[in-house]
Amino acid sequence: MTKEDIKKVVLDIIADIAPDEDLSSVKPEVRLRDQLSLDSMDFLDIVMELRKKHGIEVPEADYVQLASLDSCADYLLPKFQAKAGK
Amino acid sequence: MSPLPRIVITGVGLTAPNGNSLAEFRANLLAGKARIAEIDVRHMGRQPAGVCDFDATRWQKRKEIRNGTRVGSISIWCAREALADSGLAWDSLDRSRVGVYLGITEHGNVETENEIHNISQFGNDTKYWTHHHNPRTVANNPAGEVTMNMGITGPHYTIGAACAAGNAGLIQAAQMLQLGEVDVAFAGGVSESIHTFGIFAGFKNQGALGSHPDPAKASRPFDRNRNGIVISEGGAIYMLERLDDALARGARILGEIAGWCINSDATDAVLPNPDRQAECMRLALRRAGMSPADVHLVSTHATATALGDVQECKAVREVFADCPGTYVNNTKSYIGHCMGAAGALELAGNLPSFVDGWIHPTINVEELDPECEVPGLVINRPVQAPRVDAILNNSFGMLGINSALIVKKYGVA
Numbered sequence: 001m002t003k004e005d006i007k008k009v010v011l012d013i014i015a016d017i018a019p020d021e022d023l024s025s026v027k028p029e030v031r032l033r034d035q036l037s038l039d040s041m042d043f044l045d046i047v048m049e050l051r052k053k054h055g056i057e058v059p060e061a062d063y064v065q066l067a068s069l070d071s072c073a074d075y076l077l078p079k080f081q082a083k084a085g086k
Numbered sequence: 087m088s089p090l091p092r093i094v095i096t097g098v099g100l101t102a103p104n105g106n107s108l109a110e111f112r113a114n115l116l117a118g119k120a121r122i123a124e125i126d127v128r129h130m131g132r133q134p135a136g137v138c139d140f141d142a143t144r145w146q147k148r149k150e151i152r153n154g155t156r157v158g159s160i161s162i163w164c165a166r167e168a169l170a171d172s173g174l175a176w177d178s179l180d181r182s183r184v185g186v187y188l189g190i191t192e193h194g195n196v197e198t199e200n201e202i203h204n205i206s207q208f209g210n211d212t213k214y215w216t217h218h219h220n221p222r223t224v225a226n227n228p229a230g231e232v233t234m235n236m237g238i239t240g241p242h243y244t245i246g247a248a249c250a251a252g253n254a255g256l257i258q259a260a261q262m263l264q265l266g267e268v269d270v271a272f273a274g275g276v277s278e279s280i281h282t283f284g285i286f287a288g289f290k291n292q293g294a295l296g297s298h299p300d301p302a303k304a305s306r307p308f309d310r311n312r313n314g315i316v317i318s319e320g321g322a323i324y325m326l327e328r329l330d331d332a333l334a335r336g337a338r339i340l341g342e343i344a345g346w347c348i349n350s351d352a353t354d355a356v357l358p359n360p361d362r363q364a365e366c367m368r369l370a371l372r373r374a375g376m377s378p379a380d381v382h383l384v385s386t387h388a389t390a391t392a393l394g395d396v397q398e399c400k401a402v403r404e405v406f407a408d409c410p411g412t413y414v415n416n417t418k419s420y421i422g423h424c425m426g427a428a429g430a431l432e433l434a435g436n437l438p439s440f441v442d443g444w445i446h447p448t449i450n451v452e453e454l455d456p457e458c459e460v461p462g463l464v465i466n467r468p469v470q471a472p473r474v475d476a477i478l479n480n481s482f483g484m485l486g487i488n489s490a491l492i493v494k495k496y497g498v499a
Contacts, residue, residue, distance in 0.1 A: 020148050
C-alpha cells in the first residue's frame, strides 16, 4: 500500500458519499472542504467507510488529519501498513 | 366573529404505483389499470406491493437522495410537482410564510430495520451504526427534507395519524391557513412503508396481508374472496391557499376544502367501529353545511380486509341512505394501500371528476360480497355522473382514528 493507493481509497469513498462531485481534478495538497461540497456528516461517512471497508479506526481527535488527500495519505499509511503486517 | 377564510386547492403533485402525475394517475384509474409488483421483502420473501417509479433526480442531488430517506424523496417529488402545478410565483414568495404539513402512518421503521441488519453484518457492534440514523428517523423527516430542498423557512412537521394521515395533513394545513399562521401550505400524505418488513410481518400475523397469484388482483376491496391489504408506497401533496389569495393571483382552483372531521373509536386497536365512522362522516357534513345528498362521490377507505370493508360499507349505507345521486368508489384496488399517502392519493384520483364527471370504479371485484353492497357502488366500469359537486373522502386507521374530508367543486354554493 502506497500513499497514492491511499489517496485512491479516500477518493473512492468520496465518490460514493458525494456522487455529485467532480473528482477528476482534486488537488491533493488543498483541504477537501475548500474544493468539494463536503460537510461534517460527510467526514463522518469517510471515517465509517474506512472502518467498514478497511478495518481502519480514526479516533475523533485525529479527524483533522483527514483534511486533504495528502494529509490522509500521511496519516493513514502507517495504519494500512500495520493492518497489512498483521 | 367573522367567518373563517375559505381554503382552496391550487396544485397537486403525486406519485402512485400507477402514475407520477395526476393526469397519468387519473387516466389509469379510468382505464382500470392496476399496477402492483412483487418485491423481495427482508425475511418475508416475495410479496405483492405497490412500487413508485418517479425520477428522484429531477428535484434532488444524488447526495441528497443518499443521505435522506425514501419518503423524503417522495415528499420532495410531490411538493415540487405541486408547486409547478400551482403556477405560484415561487421566487417572489416569502418562504417564511410557507408551511409543510405531511401525514404519515409511521416513520423510522425503514431506517431502523436497515441499521439493525447493517450491524448484524458486523457482530452487532454499534460502532457500525450510521450517524445518519437520527436525522433520517426523526418524525418530522419527510416534511423537513422538503423545507431543506426548497428553502422553506416557515413551519414544518408531520402528522402521525395511522392510515387516516393523508386527510389529517390536509386538515391541519387548512386550519393553519385559516388561523393565518402561513399564507401557502404544502399538505398531504406520504409513505415508504414497503421498505420495512415489520409492516408486512405485522399484517401477515394479523391475518390481514393480501395475496393473489396475479399481483394486480391482490388488492380487491368488496370482493367476496378478498384476503387483505397490499402494502404500497406513494405520496400526494397539495398546494393550499386561502381563497382570496388564490383569486388575487388568478390561480386555477381545483377544489375547495368544505368540511372535515377527525374522531376516535375508543374501542379497539385494530378493529373498526362503524358507529364512529358514520359519526365522523356526519360531523364532516355538518361542518361543511351539507346534507348527505349534496355529496356525489364517496371515496372509501376500504383496504380489502374481511371485517374492515364490511364495517365501512355499513357506515356508508347508513349515512348515505336515500341518496340516489351519490356514487361510491375505491382506489386501493389499483394501487394497494399507500398507508400515510392513501387518503391524499385517493382524493387526488377523484378530483378531476369535478370537471369530467366520470367516477372511476373499484376494480378486481369478481363476486361482490353481499355485505359490501352499497347503493351507488361503482364496480369494474367507470360511470358518467350527471354532476359531481362534492367528494367525501374517508380515511381510517389503527387505534380507532377516523377522518372524513369533504372537498367541493369551486363555485358551487
